[in-house]
Amino acid sequence: MLSIKNLHAKIEDNQILNGLNLEVKPGEVHAIMGPNGSGKSTLASVLAGREEFEVTDGTVEYLGKDLLELAPEERAREGVFLAFQYPVEIPGVSTINFMKTAVNQVREARGQQPLDAVSFLGLMKEKMKLVEIDQSLLNRSLNEGFSGGEKKRNEIFQMAMLEPKLAILDETDSGLDIDALRIVANGVNKLRDKNKAIIVVTHYQRLLEYIVPDFVHVLYKGKIVKSGTKELALELEAKGYDWIKDEVAVV
Amino acid sequence: MSKDNQVLEEITSKEYEHGWSSNIEMESAPKGLNEDIVRFISAKKNEPEWLLEWRLKAYRQWVNMKEPKWPNVTYPEINYQDVIYYAAPKQKVKPKSLEEVDPELLKTFEKLGISLTEQKRLTGIAVDAVLDSVSVATTFKEKLGELGIIFCSFSEAVLEHPELVKKYLGSVVPMNDNYFAALNSAVFSDGSFCYIPKGVRCPMELSTYFRINAANTGQFERTLIVADEGSYVSYLEGCTAPQRDENQLHAAVVEIYAMKDAQVKYSTVQNWYPGDKNGKGGIYNFVTKRALCAGDHSKVSWTQVETGSAITWKYPSCVLKGDYSSGEFYSVAVTNNYQQADTGTKMIHIGKHTKSRIVSKGISAGHSQNSYRGQVHILKRAEGARNFSQCDSLLMGDKCGAHTFPYIDVENNSAKVEHEATTSKIGEDQIFYCLQRGIDEESAVALIVNGYAKEVLNQLPMEFAVEAQKLLALTLEGSVG
Numbered sequence: 001m002l003s004i005k006n007l008h009a010k011i012e013d014n015q016i017l018n019g020l021n022l023e024v025k026p027g028e029v030h031a032i033m034g035p036n037g038s039g040k041s042t043l044a045s046v047l048a049g050r051e052e053f054e055v056t057d058g059t060v061e062y063l064g065k066d067l068l069e070l071a072p073e074e075r076a077r078e079g080v081f082l083a084f085q086y087p088v089e090i091p092g093v094s095t096i097n098f099m100k101t102a103v104n105q106v107r108e109a110r111g112q113q114p115l116d117a118v119s120f121l122g123l124m125k126e127k128m129k130l131v132e133i134d135q136s137l138l139n140r141s142l143n144e145g146f147s148g149g150e151k152k153r154n155e156i157f158q159m160a161m162l163e164p165k166l167a168i169l170d171e172t173d174s175g176l177d178i179d180a181l182r183i184v185a186n187g188v189n190k191l192r193d194k195n196k197a198i199i200v201v202t203h204y205q206r207l208l209e210y211i212v213p214d215f216v217h218v219l220y221k222g223k224i225v226k227s228g229t230k231e232l233a234l235e236l237e238a239k240g241y242d243w244i245k246d247e248v249a250v251v
Numbered sequence: 252m253s254k255d256n257q258v259l260e261e262i263t264s265k266e267y268e269h270g271w272s273s274n275i276e277m278e279s280a281p282k283g284l285n286e287d288i289v290r291f292i293s294a295k296k297n298e299p300e301w302l303l304e305w306r307l308k309a310y311r312q313w314v315n316m317k318e319p320k321w322p323n324v325t326y327p328e329i330n331y332q333d334v335i336y337y338a339a340p341k342q343k344v345k346p347k348s349l350e351e352v353d354p355e356l357l358k359t360f361e362k363l364g365i366s367l368t369e370q371k372r373l374t375g376i377a378v379d380a381v382l383d384s385v386s387v388a389t390t391f392k393e394k395l396g397e398l399g400i401i402f403c404s405f406s407e408a409v410l411e412h413p414e415l416v417k418k419y420l421g422s423v424v425p426m427n428d429n430y431f432a433a434l435n436s437a438v439f440s441d442g443s444f445c446y447i448p449k450g451v452r453c454p455m456e457l458s459t460y461f462r463i464n465a466a467n468t469g470q471f472e473r474t475l476i477v478a479d480e481g482s483y484v485s486y487l488e489g490c491t492a493p494q495r496d497e498n499q500l501h502a503a504v505v506e507i508y509a510m511k512d513a514q515v516k517y518s519t520v521q522n523w524y525p526g527d528k529n530g531k532g533g534i535y536n537f538v539t540k541r542a543l544c545a546g547d548h549s550k551v552s553w554t555q556v557e558t559g560s561a562i563t564w565k566y567p568s569c570v571l572k573g574d575y576s577s578g579e580f581y582s583v584a585v586t587n588n589y590q591q592a593d594t595g596t597k598m599i600h601i602g603k604h605t606k607s608r609i610v611s612k613g614i615s616a617g618h619s620q621n622s623y624r625g626q627v628h629i630l631k632r633a634e635g636a637r638n639f640s641q642c643d644s645l646l647m648g649d650k651c652g653a654h655t656f657p658y659i660d661v662e663n664n665s666a667k668v669e670h671e672a673t674t675s676k677i678g679e680d681q682i683f684y685c686l687q688r689g690i691d692e693e694s695a696v697a698l699i700v701n702g703y704a705k706e707v708l709n710q711l712p713m714e715f716a717v718e719a720q721k722l723l724a725l726t727l728e729g730s731v732g
Contacts, residue, residue, distance in 0.1 A: 048687050051679075076689035088684040092702025101698060102688035109689065141702070158688065 001026050001197050002067075002166055007058035008222075009046050016042045018222035019058070024166070027194040031208055031233060032201045034219035035241040040201045041085060043219070044170040047199075048082040049075050062166065076102075077109040079165030083155040083172050087143045095138040095154060096124065099161050106162060127160040131187035149180030156187040167191070168199045173207035185210030205237035218244050279338035284331055286310060289437050292337045296406045296440070299413060309426040309436030316430045322593040323622040323654055324562050326498070326535065334500055336438045336471070395455075399448040400484075402457055405473055408444035415446055419477050423506035423543040423570070431502040431537040431564075435471045439504070442472035447482035447513075456712050458487040474505040478513035480546065485516040487715055498526075498561060502537045511546030511573065516554070518711050519567075520719050523559035530589025530618075533561025540567035541597075544576035544605075552579040553596065554710040556719040558726045561590060566624065568597035571605035571633075578607045581707040583719075585726050586619030586651070595625035595656075600633040600666070609640040612704050615651035616727055622654040629666040636666045644674040645703055647696075647727065697724035 002024040009017040016039045024030055034040050046053050047060065049072035060067040067075060090098065103123075104114040115123065128135060133153050143151050152172055159167055169188065173181055188211050192198065200211055208216070208230060216233045218226040220241070225248050226232065236244075280291050289310050293303040318329070395402050401412060408416050426436035443459045459474065478484055488505075501523065507515050517540075526533025536559075542551035553567040569578025580596035598607035607627065615621040627638045644653035655672055677699055685695035701708065701720050708716050 050683060072683065072686040073689050073691050076687050082687050084684065084687075088678070088680045090681055090684070090699055090702055092705035093698055098685075098688070098698065101694060102685075102690050105691065105694065106689040162688065 001063060003059075003061040005059045005061075007043075007046070007060060008056045009042060009053050010056055011042070011053050015056070016053075016222050017046065017058075020219070020223055022217065022224060024197045024199065026165075026197055027192075028215065029192065029198045029200065029211065029213045031213035031216045031230075032199060032219055032224075033203065033205075033216060033233060033236060035245075036203070038219045039222040040203075040219055041170055042222075044082060044085075044168045044199075044201050047075075047168055048072060048080065073105075074109075076162070077106050079163075081159050081162055081164030081167045083152070083159060083167065083169045085171040085174060087146075087151040087155055089144045090142040091144050093142050094140060095142050095157070098142050099124070099138075099158060102158075103161055123161065127157060130160050130190050131157045132183050133157045148175035149177065149183075152176060152180065152184050153187070156184055156191075160187065160191055165195065166197050166199070168201065170201045171203065172200070173202055173204060181207065182210060205233040208233045220244055220248055279335050282333055282335050284310075284334070284336055284438065288336055292438055292440055295337065296409070298406075298409055301417065302409060305420070305426070306437050309433050310438075312427045313430065313433035313437055316427070316433055318430050319564075322564050322624070323620065323656070324564065324591040324593050326562055326591075329498075329500065329535070331434075337440050395453070398451050398454070400451060400453055401444065401446040403444055405439070405442040405444050405475070408475075412444070412446070415477065416444065416475070419475055419506070419508050421506075423508055423541050424504050424539050429539060432504050432539040435473060435502050435504045435539070439471045439473040442474045442503070444474075445476045445484065445486065447476075447478045447484045449479040450481045451479075452482065453484040456485050456487050458489070470499075470501045470503070472503050474503070476505075476507045476515060476517070478507070478509045478515050478549075480510045481512040482510075483514045485712060486518070487712065488517070488519045489522070489715075489718075498532060499524075499534050500537070501534050501560075503539070505538070505540040505567075507542035507551055509542060509544050509546065509549035509551050509576075512548045513546060514550045514552075515542065516552045517542075517567070518715055519553075519555040519557075520711075520715055520722065521555065521557045521559050521563075522722055524561075525559045525588065525590050526561040528588045528617075530561070533590070534559065536560035536563045536565065538563075538565040540565065541570065542568070542578065543570045544573050544578060544602075547573040547575055547602070549573050549576045550578070552581070552710070554581040554707065555583070555594075556704075556707070556711070556722065557582070557584040557592060557594060558722045560592075563590075563592040563594050565594045566596055568599070569607065570599045570601065571607065571636075572601045573605075574602040575604045575606075576602055577605065579710075580607075580609045580611070581710045582611045583614065583704040583707045583723070584611070584621060584623075585614045585723060586616070586621045587726055588617040588619060590617075590619045592620070593622040593624055595623045597626040598628070598638060600627075600629045600636040600638070603633060604635040604637075605633055606636070607638045609638070609642070610706055611640075611642045612707055613642070613644045613653055614647070614700060614703070614723075614727065615644070615653050616647040618650045620652045620654070622656060624656040624658075626658040627660070627668055627670075628658075629661045629663050629668065631662045633663050634665055636663065638666075638668045640668075640670045642670075642672045643703070644672075645700070646674065646676045693724070696727055700724070700727055 004020055004022040007017050007020040032040055055068055100120055107114055131153060137150055172184060213230055216228050216230060217224045226244060280288055289306050293306055424432050427433050445457060447453055476486060509515050523534035523536055544551055551569050557563055567580060571578050578598050584592045584594050586592050596609055609625060611623045613621040613623055623642045629636045642655050646653055653674060657670055659668055661668060681699055682695050700723050708719055711719055
């Protein structure tokens with residue numbers, strides 16, 4: 001589904017990704033861990049198509065297409081979803097209105113008829129239940145005055161609405177207390193299926209107790225330096241990142 | 252950044268949608284302004300002697316006045332002798348109904364999307380359409396007549412309701428109020444007149460559509476709305492003009508007189524030709540709009556969506572004379588390319604416990620300059636007066652400017668005046684967030700801008716709000732940098 005080869009990327013003059021390789025198949029959940037500044041969020045941004053990041057080398061193939069050639073909105077319409085670490089506020093625009101625009105533009109790009117008000121409402125009600133979000137929140141201006149937990153839950157609600165094939169969760173656990181974390185993780189788990197892949201970018205192992213990954217990768221200095229299963233995450237939790245740094249230094 | 256600029260370039264090169272000129276025979280005055288021209292206009296309209304005298308008096312004052320230089324706008328000196336002050340579409344017989352109106356003229360309105368016939372059938376809005384300076388046809392007159400409501404062209408009102416016109420003309424905006432008001436008073440050629448009798452709630456939105464058609468023509472329409480005790484009316488005004496290389500002058504006056512317990516809601520969607528993307532051509536829009544809340548508990552609300560004109564100079568104001576009267580001003584002013592806007596309001600609190608509310612949302616893009624200028628004046632006897640002002644500016648790109656000039660004079664210490672102001676930029680983060688959800692850049696800007704202006708757009712009647720939203724999107728599509 002997603003094949004990243006030798007990816008190099010920089011922002012302004014800072015080289016951040018230095019030859020990253022990653023293979024993701026449908027149905028898989030990959031966790032990307034690593035110390036601060038290792039390039040985790042850059043990877044998420046590059047995959048979503050943020051312009052400030054310049055890809056200097058390497059390829060990213062997504063469902064047989066060259067992902068890097070696609071504009072950000074095209075990527076979204078092809079099923080790439082990014083749950084933002086810091087969801088953006090848009091005053092005066094309700095989540096409902098925002099999602100209606102998004103869902104219908106995605107449908108249009110796929111050659112489908114736009115949803116009428118009734119069908120949209122039906123879809124919304126169904127997804128609201130899935131991620132345990134209240135309609136009153138969705139009537140409010142997008143992310144404006146939302147608590148950290150509400151913002152993240154809203155991201156997962158949007159993910160549910162857009163039914164992506166590849167979802168990238170960028171530090172979705174940051175700023176969440178344990179209850180909010182559980183609700184968000186439950187939402188994500190309900191969206192897991194054999195056709196969808198999820199990349200979970202996180203600093204801590206905590207989230208992975210709820211969203212259990214098939215693979216865990218350690219990103220360090222812009223490269224994946226170690227891959228393993230969920231046990232690797234536990235080891236990182238116990239020992240910190242220093243031993244990885246030492247290992248890399250030895251090599 | 253570079254891609255955004257490219258989109259900006261593409262979009263701003265879009266043609267002005269209403270830029271066509273109708274092929275209707277015109278009858279116009281020679282260029283220039285002097286007493287003879289004033290007499291010519293008055294004679295053309297078969298006006299009574301008193302009105303001619305009024306015009307001449309205004310003209311004589313105007314000659315000795317100076318064009319105001321304080322607005323935050325720059326433009327080359329206007330040669331007032333190079334303007335045609337009167338242009339009427341030529342018609343053989345005066346139309347009695349829509350069917351008799353020149354089909355070419357009706358086509359013009361259809362192109363504007365305000366087909367009178369359509370409106371008549373479907374929407375129930377009474378429209379007084381003013382093309383250049385003459386009011387063409389007023390729909391729904393009969394139906395309104397049953398309620399005693401007068402809604403007609405200004406010239407017709409002069410002939411048929413002289414007592415009302417004589418009493419209220421200039422009662423809110425005196426002829427020598429300012430340079431442009433004086434000019435208008437001397438040469439106004441038509442406009443709309445509206446009178447709502449005591450206790451009557453006007454059952455439909457009254458609507459006027461203005462359009463400048465002829466080249467080198469100034470448009471000087473005059474609107475007078477008189478709301479008698481306990482009455483209510485919602486009045487809509489829309490404007491467009493064809494694309495021309497020269498600058499055209501528009502100096503209108505709107506007067507609203509609200510008596511005890513009367514309520515008037517006045518909404519404008521202004522889409523005069525703004526000039527091309529290099530700032531060539533466009534309308535100079537110098538307008539005086541004022542309401543007098545003469546009676547206790549009267550209320551006037553101005554809502555404006557300003558997207559057009561090369562230069563806008565306009566301060567719809569309220570003089571709150573009656574006790575407990577209130578004034579509101581809701582504005583969205585958008586400037587793009589080389590447009591300049593200096594707009595805002597004045598709230599003059601005279602009566603006790605008067606209230607005013609100002610919500611101004613400026614949006615600047617391209618190389619434009621957008622200024623909010625507002626005055627809140629609480630006079631000595633205005634016990635317990637209250638004002639709330641909110642002035643927000645939104646910048647798109649880094650070549651435009653947003654300015655705020657709020658003036659607050661409080662002479663009574665029981666008054667409560669609040670002022671809030673914010674300046675923000677459409678963030679690349681906001682745009683990217685939308686893109687990541689599959690929303691294209693143009694729709695993203697439309698969404699963000701409409702969200703920003705929502706509080707004002709919500710004040711507009713439904714069908715106007717839809718048009719205004721589209722206009723905002725159209726004016727600003729892609730203007731992100």
